[in-house]
Amino acid sequence: MLSVRITLVLLVSLVPIFLLAGCSGEQKSVDTSAGSDPLEIAQNDLVARRFQESAPQTPTAVESAIELSEKYARLSDEAATLRQQNQEIGARNQQLSAQAAVLNSQLEQAQKELAQANDLLIEMRIELNNWKADILGFRDEMRNAETAQLETLFKILKVLGGQVDTAAAGDQNTGAVGSAAASSSRSYGP
Numbered sequence: 001m002l003s004v005r006i007t008l009v010l011l012v013s014l015v016p017i018f019l020l021a022g023c024s025g026e027q028k029s030v031d032t033s034a035g036s037d038p039l040e041i042a043q044n045d046l047v048a049r050r051f052q053e054s055a056p057q058t059p060t061a062v063e064s065a066i067e068l069s070e071k072y073a074r075l076s077d078e079a080a081t082l083r084q085q086n087q088e089i090g091a092r093n094q095q096l097s098a099q100a101a102v103l104n105s106q107l108e109q110a111q112k113e114l115a116q117a118n119d120l121l122i123e124m125r126i127e128l129n130n131w132k133a134d135i136l137g138f139r140d141e142m143r144n145a146e147t148a149q150l151e152t153l154f155k156i157l158k159v160l161g162g163q164v165d166t167a168a169a170g171d172q173n174t175g176a177v178g179s180a181a182a183s184s185s186r187s188y189g190p
Contacts, residue, residue, distance in 0.1 A: 059067070
């Protein structure tokens with residue numbers, strides 16, 4: 001049993017060696033037979049190059065380690081830059097939040113002041129309308145008082161014996177203070 005296993009191991013290990021030796025021998029025979037036609041030589045060269053170029057070149061462990069360390073250094077630099085940008089953005093965000101809080105308080109204060117000013121304007125408008133009504137009322141009272149004074153003045157003039165033309169005085173200046181003076185200076189005769 002042991003000898004069979006050893007024989008199998010030797011066969012398995014020698015088969016690839018014979019196959020590789022046989023392939024290289026065939027390739028030489030193809031090259032010699034294709035040597036006569038230049039077109040076949042060019043095609044064989046292209047085929048050979050294609051297989052040679054496509055053969056993967058595996059980097060060594062040192063080259064892989066160097067490449068990975070370079071990638072790690074590059075990525076760690078990017079990570080540091082991104083952390084720095086994140087910190088700057090966070091600081092700017094805090095600054096803007098503080099400014100927003102200050103501006104919101106100022107806005108609320110301005111809104112309160114505007115509401116107070118609006119209320120004050122409404123009160124002033126109401127007072128102005130009341131004042132206008134009072135002035136109009138006082139004007140009417142003054143006219144009535146003037147009329148009463150004129151009537152009294154005419155009565156006094158009649159008692160003193162003056163002749164008063166009430167129709168002419170009423171037509172010239174009805175309701176004016178100057179009309180009483182004008183009518184009183186007209187007729188003081190006996």
